[in-house]
Amino acid sequence: MSSHLLYPFLEDPDIRAVQTAIFFALIHGIALLVLPSTLALNANQAKIISLSWILGILGFSVSIFLLKLCVARSWEGLEFLSPITPFGGGLLIVSWLYLFFILLKRK
Numbered sequence: 001m002s003s004h005l006l007y008p009f010l011e012d013p014d015i016r017a018v019q020t021a022i023f024f025a026l027i028h029g030i031a032l033l034v035l036p037s038t039l040a041l042n043a044n045q046a047k048i049i050s051l052s053w054i055l056g057i058l059g060f061s062v063s064i065f066l067l068k069l070c071v072a073r074s075w076e077g078l079e080f081l082s083p084i085t086p087f088g089g090g091l092l093i094v095s096w097l098y099l100f101f102i103l104l105k106r107k
Helices: 002-009 012-038 043-073 084-106
Strands: none
Touching: 002 043, 012 043, 012 084, 043 084
């Protein structure tokens, strides 16, 4: 929905960035609700993975939302968020690798 609201104000690459951020937030939100309990992770593992996903969503998706909202509204002052986006994405990748390592170690 946010990409539709921003559509008149953004160029196509910016709209795709917002759609990607929405997709990643949705996938990781669902994973956050389902996977830790479904995979029977111990409390520490579930806490590490859940916290990593939450921080990754905040770092990746929310920073993209805010940066593109600034572009759409011609706001300035949030440019400092640009370096946070790749760290959020990296945190998401590392958390998935950690989960796969846990699952491989079980076998």
